Amino acid sequence: xxLLWLVVAIVATVSYHIILKLTPAAAxxxxxxxxxxxxxxxxxxxxxxxxxxxxxxxxSLQQLNWTALALAGAVAWRAFG
Numbered sequence: 001x002x003l004l005w006l007v008v009a010i011v012a013t014v015s016y017h018i019i020l021k022l023t024p025a026a027a028x029x030x031x032x033x034x035x036x037x038x039x040x041x042x043x044x045x046x047x048x049x050x051x052x053x054x055x056x057x058x059x060s061l062q063q064l065n066w067t068a069l070a071l072a073g074a075v076a077w078r079a080f081g
Contacts, residue, residue, distance in 0.1 A: 033079055
């Protein structure tokens with residue numbers, strides 16, 4: 001199973017770099033990232049709803065703290081680097 005996650009990480013990283021190089025140079029990087037993160041957020045929200053065994057949304061949101069915002073900031077800063 002650990003090998004599977006390593007393969008997933010490698011494929012995702014290689015795909016990220018290839019797709020980044022295929023993005024048109026004239027495209028706005030901010031718009032591109034906004035669309036990318038909006039699609040990703042939609043996919044993860046869908047997974048949250050679709051996967052079994054989850055807690056209710058209100059309860060899950062109450063369990064979050066400042067780390068969710070900090071992670072969002074870190075991901076945004078990573079995109080600039």
